[in-house]
Amino acid sequence: RVVLIADVYGGVYRMTSQVYEPKGYVFDYLPATAFENLAEHLDERTRMVWIETPSNPLLNVVDIRAAAEACKAAGAILVVDNTFATPYLQNPLDLGADVVVHSTTKYLGGHSDVVGGFCGTNDPTIAERLFFLQKSLGAVPGPFDSWLVLRGLKTLAVRMRQHCENARAIAAWLEEQPSVTQVLYPGLPSHPGHEIARRQMRDFGGMISFLVETEEEAVELVARTKLFLLAESLGGVESLIEHPARMTHASTADAPFAAPRNLVRLSVGIESVDDLIADLAAALVPAVTRAG
Incomplete structure (x- = not known):
């Protein structure tokens, strides 16, 4: 079971509803206000909570530290899509999140000329698993795309x-x-x-x-x-x-x-x-x- 903020990027909903739900995964979407009492919505089946803050497109804000505490108590990992904020404005891992993701296509690249994504974690176990999946599934950016993102980070x-x-x-x-x-x-x-x-x-x-x-x-x-x-x-x-x-x-x-x-x-x-x-x-x- 995965709990997501309802105000989520359309591509995420397309992936969850059309790719993973047919495989048996359960996704529950909560309004932003429900995250004020997130613990009440988590159970022993919950393995992951996915939030965007600020969210896309309604710019809802979730208290990352509070969400991280609720997830830890429930044994779930917290993933924060930090695309809107960027690392310059917000650092979810420092606030207790387990994983942070970005679309590098957006602010990190900054010039509308690259397609890519980023996933980071402070947890060695999660990092090892993600690295294995990246190699196995081929989710590896090309060298020029990587160079474009590195160029964008400079500014x-x-x-x-x-x-x-x-x-x-x-x-x-x-x-x-x-x-x-x-x-x-x-x-x-x-x-x-x-x-x-x-x-x-x-x-x-x-x-x-x-x-x-x-x-x-x-x-x-x-x-x-x-x-x-x-x-x-x-x-x-x-x-x-x-x-x-x-x-x-x-x-x-x-x-x-x-x-x-x-x-x-x-x-x-x-x-x-x-x-x-x-x-x-x-x-x-x-x-x-x-x-x-």
């Missing part, structure tokens, strides 16, 4: 500082827009996980999601931006915008925790924040006009 700190600075400004601006009904960004005091994020993160990252009134408005909005490119993926130096329900999280459409149809996700790049806000302002104008 991770400076890039993340700019991602965070831009995202903070854009999130605050979005909260003031009449056509935006809710902004989901851990750096905002209005975010329910803000205090937890302050404790376990050095800054709040470059990802923002927000809600508008209708799915139609969301779809039209993502098609109107010019500087924000309409594309999947995230974490590159360039800004991206997407409609999760039709793109990255389309595979969760029939799940109880499907991405809201009126949700827009931003991967805020390192361009001039004034230019980025101007781009969003121009894209939001038709929605404001229609509402008026």
Whole structure:
């Protein structure tokens, strides 16, 4: 049995529901609020707990240290997908997690030109098993892909500082827009996980999601931006915008925790924040006009 945060990347849900469930694995998905009392949801069958924090696409925050303590008491391992935060902003292993994973395609590479993943642990037994599986299954990145990630790591700190600075400004601006009904960004005091994020993160990252009134408005909005490119993926130096329900999280459409149809996700790049806000302002104008 594996327990996952319900607000999970669509690719993870596709893998669990279509690859592993037919093999007999049991997956239970908990809303982020349930992790406040995680111990109540674990039993002797639970072997692993998988969380994203901040999560994709709703930017939910889970207390890693508390989750690690609950998992240890239940005899389960805790895996943290740290892709949104990066090692520069958050270190799950130091907070008690057993395994940390990243999509190196995202912030670690940083330039939208590599496909890869990373898995790390402080546990020698887990490390030995993972190394065996990597060799046996062929999950080995090519040398050029590895070089691209190493190149990206050289500028991770400076890039993340700019991602965070831009995202903070854009999130605050979005909260003031009449056509935006809710902004989901851990750096905002209005975010329910803000205090937890302050404790376990050095800054709040470059990802923002927000809600508008209708799915139609969301779809039209993502098609109107010019500087924000309409594309999947995230974490590159360039800004991206997407409609999760039709793109990255389309595979969760029939799940109880499907991405809201009126949700827009931003991967805020390192361009001039004034230019980025101007781009969003121009894209939001038709929605404001229609509402008026």
